[in-house]
Amino acid sequence: MRGPRETRRARNAPVTTAESASDPLPRTTATSFHGARRNSAILVTGAAGEVGHGLIQSLAAAGRRDVVAIDVRKPDRSLRDVCQETYVGDICDGSLLTRLLAMYEITEIYHLAALLSTRAEFTPETAHEVNVGGTLNLLRLAAEQARSHGQRVKFIFPSSIAAYGLPDLATKDAAGVVTEDQHLRPVTMYGCNKLYCEHLGRYYARHYRRLAQDRIPDAVDFRCLRYPGLISADTVPSGGTSDFAPEMIHAAAAGRPYACFVRPNTRIPFMTMPDAIDATLQLAAADGRKLSRLVYNVSGFSASAGAIADLVKGFFPGAAIAFEPDEQRQSIVDSWPADVDDSAARRDWSFEPQYTLQSAFEEYLVPTIRARYAG
Numbered sequence: 001m002r003g004p005r006e007t008r009r010a011r012n013a014p015v016t017t018a019e020s021a022s023d024p025l026p027r028t029t030a031t032s033f034h035g036a037r038r039n040s041a042i043l044v045t046g047a048a049g050e051v052g053h054g055l056i057q058s059l060a061a062a063g064r065r066d067v068v069a070i071d072v073r074k075p076d077r078s079l080r081d082v083c084q085e086t087y088v089g090d091i092c093d094g095s096l097l098t099r100l101l102a103m104y105e106i107t108e109i110y111h112l113a114a115l116l117s118t119r120a121e122f123t124p125e126t127a128h129e130v131n132v133g134g135t136l137n138l139l140r141l142a143a144e145q146a147r148s149h150g151q152r153v154k155f156i157f158p159s160s161i162a163a164y165g166l167p168d169l170a171t172k173d174a175a176g177v178v179t180e181d182q183h184l185r186p187v188t189m190y191g192c193n194k195l196y197c198e199h200l201g202r203y204y205a206r207h208y209r210r211l212a213q214d215r216i217p218d219a220v221d222f223r224c225l226r227y228p229g230l231i232s233a234d235t236v237p238s239g240g241t242s243d244f245a246p247e248m249i250h251a252a253a254a255g256r257p258y259a260c261f262v263r264p265n266t267r268i269p270f271m272t273m274p275d276a277i278d279a280t281l282q283l284a285a286a287d288g289r290k291l292s293r294l295v296y297n298v299s300g301f302s303a304s305a306g307a308i309a310d311l312v313k314g315f316f317p318g319a320a321i322a323f324e325p326d327e328q329r330q331s332i333v334d335s336w337p338a339d340v341d342d343s344a345a346r347r348d349w350s351f352e353p354q355y356t357l358q359s360a361f362e363e364y365l366v367p368t369i370r371a372r373y374a375g
Contacts (some may be wrong), residue, residue: 038149041068041084041104045091045138046112048073050235051158054277055110056082068104070096071113091134097141106145108154108284111138117162117190117241117332124189131193132200139204139220146219153219155205156284158276159198159226159295161242161268162191165335178337180226180297180344187335188241198224198295205294223283224295228269228340230276231360233368241332244305245270248312249365252319253373261326264306267338271300272360275353279345286349293344301357302339311357315366 042059046052047069053076056067060082069075069086080086089096091113100106113134120127135157142153165185166172175183186192201222209215229242236250237243244260251258271279279298309321345351355364 038105042108044110047071048075052112105149110156120190127189135197142220152221154221157224159194163195177339177341179341228299232273252316253369257320259324267304269299269302272355296345297340297342300353
């Protein structure tokens with residue numbers, strides 16, 4: 001999916017191995033319910049999505065072929081070829097997770113599956129079932145796996161800028177660069193789900209079954225990063241709330257007019273898809289002793305819709321971009337910070353995005369998207 005950039009993480013930030021990923025815990029058993037020895041595995045949910053696809057390819061490039069992948073859609077051949085096993089299934093399906101517990105010794109979980117922001121606003125109850133119920137199922141699986149094979153299980157959870165909620169534009173303007181712990185009053189179901197799951201992860205990492213006589217402390221090594229708006233050159237935007245930036249570029253490259261659904265002065269942080277995948281693997285590989293928190297902001301650059309439109313017109317002089325704000329979608333984006341403070345990630349695990357706004361256009365977005373629509 002990422003072409004020549006797929007192997008960059010293998011060079012710059014080694015992916016964790018089962019030995020380095022975990023601290024020893026009291027072991028109960030290392031066999032399946034049927035008595036057979038289980039295979040060690042990395043579990044990736046939402047594997048057929050773009051983050052999942054790129055992450056699995058990066059793991060494979062680093063020599064990790066022990067991935068067990070799950071998605072509600074059948075993963076394509078390029079993923080099936082580099083995974084230990086792939087499953088079409090739902091993270092809300094308890095019987096599927098029970099099978100996984102029986103069949104594999106899971107050392108790491110990358111939980112990418114979610115019902116995203118726009119769809120979640122149309123079906124909020126379903127979103128809660130998938131985003132919260134599914135996450136709870138997987139956290140419980142992680143705790144049971146840790147008890148079973150006697151090692152902590154890493155649980156990597158991408159959260160979202162949607163976890164924030166600033167009440168009005170005056171507050172947004174005054175807030176400036178926002179830390180991980182400020183303005184956490186989300187206004188969407190997706191944001192509420194993500195924020196609650198951050199707290200669930202904290203509970204499983206630090207307080208799980210705290211009154212039980214047989215509790216195993218610190219069984220789940222929960223690590224979370226909050227993605228900003230993600231911009232990809234490889235997939236067509238699907239109508240997400242932060243998709244006004246990639247929608248502009250794709251429309252211009254295809255020669256179509258574009259009506260942007262936010263005001264030109266609307267500013268939020270963004271990150272390219274390759275940087276998001278690299279950041280996820282960097283956090284997973286980080287020395288846990290150096291991590292000062294469970295939830296980290298990450299960002300590539302902050303930009304307004306107007307500035308992005310100007311860049312698009314610079315690369316595609318014939319681009320026809322108008323601004324026709326949609327009141328409801330605008331109100332959601334207005335509740336997100338203009339920028340986030342990612343200094344903790346830079347300090348604790350040397351996070352450093354490759355792309356600035358300008359280099360993202362010059363080196364990644366424009367060449368790939370232009371080639372997509374050429375001829």
